[in-house]
Amino acid sequence: MRRITIKDIAREAGVSPQTVSRAINNKGEIRPQTRERILRIAERLGYRPNSVARSLATQRTQNVGLVVPDVSNPFFAEVARGIADTAHQANYNVFLCNTDENVERERSAVHSLEAQRVDGIILCSSRLSEGELIKLADRYGPLVLVNRQIDHPRTGCVLVDDAQGTEDAVRYLLELGHHSIGLLAGPEVSHSGRERKRGYLEAMRAHRLTPRAAWQMHCPPQASGGQAAAGRLLRRAPELTSLLAYNDLVAVGALRACAELGLDVPGDLAIVGCDDIPLAALVSPALTTIHIPKYDLGQQAMGLLLSMMRDEDVPPGPIVLLPQLVIRDSATEPTGGPQPLAKRSLP
């Protein structure tokens, strides 16, 4: 089944292919009348322009590549939405690549996108080494990094001030009257994990509190990880009246751990999450959490990429987005009574 080409239309209309091209792209001088006629014929014949041929001729594809660890992760799903929406508004298509946090897959995704000659690439939470990223930026066109930062003239970065987020959360807990704040830190390798921990430490120190090692524990960023870690942490440090979790899943895990231990949230223990994924509002108690502007992150990243692809001047330095504490039900003032776990016999 051969598809209709501009030649077919040209023949039908008795003009040259070039004229058809002009009519379709509404470009160059052309008599409105012929243009109309050609368009009608194109319509009648069910013509669909061939972007592949056009791309080859123009050396631009109007496609961009999006590389994420996992679209089924609600965090990246929302970032992806922001990117896709912004891209489509600007008439760009997007290639979706998942990497599962696997460097090898990320590398192959990037190669594939280069082969596709996408006009720009957005890498979310890239696991590639700084050296590799720079090499990529050197040889390829516009590149935008989400949640990662390198210094390169053809690379844009969009970040969230994760440390600021946890600082705000810690301050909030302190103002509520909590003095002993535990941290369920995420993976040590993760960028946001390190930043969020840093924010916690800084906020503590800023308030002349020495962060105790016994109050901190790393865990995998899922509910199961949070549940296990929270259980251990609360036994080890029963004096804790509040917990800051690496993300909402970990916070939910902590919620479950509390249920197991017979602790009431927020009565006995205040819990604050991070990310504000849809889940956060739906568990009970609904999570007080640090909202990360995920959709915005996507919008800004794609917006930046668009500017770069259009060769517009973009201000140097990363675009930094601010998190915002969302107050719901999982953190209130400490009851002030005896230490929650101290008043019970632990299993």
Added chain:
Amino acid sequence: MRRITIKDIAREAGVSPQTVSRAINNKGEIRPQTRERILRIAERLGYRPNSVARSLATQRTQNVGLVVPDVSNPFFAEVARGIADTAHQANYNVFLCNTDENVERERSAVHSLEAQRVDGIILCSSRLSEGELIKLADRYGPLVLVNRQIDHPRTGCVLVDDAQGTEDAVRYLLELGHHSIGLLAGPEVSHSGRERKRGYLEAMRAHRLTPRAAWQMHCPPQASGGQAAAGRLLRRAPELTSLLAYNDLVAVGALRACAELGLDVPGDLAIVGCDDIPLAALVSPALTTIHIPKYDLGQQAMGLLLSMMRDEDVPPGPIVLLPQLVIRDSATEPTGGPQPLAKRSLP
């Protein structure tokens, strides 16, 4: 910045471009020795094959299009994962298009994909009319529909037996001892909404129970919708001891409504969800729910599309996947005491 082409490599290697092409595609006769040499040069020059040019020459793009209402919806996110994984294993790239359940956007997405000359298209929960789908299938290559069915030689369908799922759930509740089972049906326009309702009605009738209209209520497929509807339904029909929800979000809404009304789940009211999105396992009580094999759905859809693109023979008729009831904590035997709401004065 001009990119390296096979010509550059040919010049460097002192051979013709065709030889380079053969070396790279490992196709046609070529002396292993020259092949090796060429490949090394390509590597050194940082050559990336130009898929655009290749596509134009071969008339195949190795790209497919994926159209979903919303990737940030956990249901479609997982379907998308299944599709993307399977596609990448087979060396296909995927274009991602969101429609927001907007027919106009879906139409434009399809046009865009046609222009990209993707080798195949997967439409999830398409809102296009049957007529339009058939026209699309007529003029375009392989098409696979997820959650939708049409009869067309070049179109494949992958479905979940939604009715079977709710039938199983109703039977389970009946076996637990529930006689009054309410239905929080989803949107009337949705295909799965209608099917799930049908399954409910059939299961009731199969057990010689007349489904009462007062026990059924339609609602938007979100937690808020479920909460509002459950509240009204439970007041209207206080004799209900169990509730089947259109999906997990609606079920969570029902959970909240129960909390408002002072009803214990599962003690006073059993609730069964549908879909088994990650949330389902994380709320408390954890939802007993109908697991829809979302990732499978994606895998099968892409698998089918691959077969069709390879012109393999595919068995006619839709691929039908079976849901499976996942038993967790939100549904147990009825307590058997006085009707739950009857024993309290309603606000």
Added chain:
DNA sequence: CTGTTAGCGCATTCAG
């Protein structure tokens, strides 16, 4: 305003 010529980078003939 419209047509002609050329080429984008590659693969597919067919010769050698």
Added chain:
DNA sequence: CTGAATGCGCTAACAG
């Protein structure tokens, strides 16, 4: 085993 010619469908540059 390798090279030369041709075309995929379209646009850019120039002529008319």
